[in-house]
Amino acid sequence: MTEPRVHRDPAFALLSLYETALPKVYGYLLSRCGDRTLAEELTSETFLGAVRACRKELAPPVSTGWLIGVARHKLADHWRRKEREERGLRLVHEEEYTDPWDERLDALLAREVLASLGAHHQAALTLRYVDGLPVPEVAEHLERTVHATEALLVRARAAFRRAYQEKEGRDA
Structure with missing residues (x-):
């Protein structure tokens, strides 16, 4: 009988980077949106999105730079949503x-x-x-x-x- 193989969750690489990357990701977002609450929400979306991305096949290597890229996409997504809401108003x-x-x-x-x-x-x-x-x-x-x-x-x-x-x- 062979023992079942346990595969390490790739998101653990993100966990080890979390403490050092968090202030950088948050700072990046805050400096661009100027709203603490929004920056906090987008930071959490960034890390949740990063966990999902890490678990995909052929996931990119986890780094602070990569997380900043994810944050940039989350911020752009936010602006697109906000624009769609405003578009109907003016x-x-x-x-x-x-x-x-x-x-x-x-x-x-x-x-x-x-x-x-x-x-x-x-x-x-x-x-x-x-x-x-x-x-x-x-x-x-x-x-x-x-x-x-x-x-x-x-x-x-x-x-x-x-x-x-x-x-x-x-x-x-």
């Missing part, structure tokens, strides 16, 4: 292109303005300018075509500029 008006990155921005004011924008604009601007992803990768994260993403970035920059100038004028 019309998006196409504005003339102006580049808000021509001038130096006050970082705190810029973060506040970014947080006031719609989810689709937050997602596009954060992935492109905070994370520094090229437009094709932003498009992939947002599940859009490159051309649709470029148009979204034009509208997002215009919305950011308007909101920034309005807020800057009010605070001056």
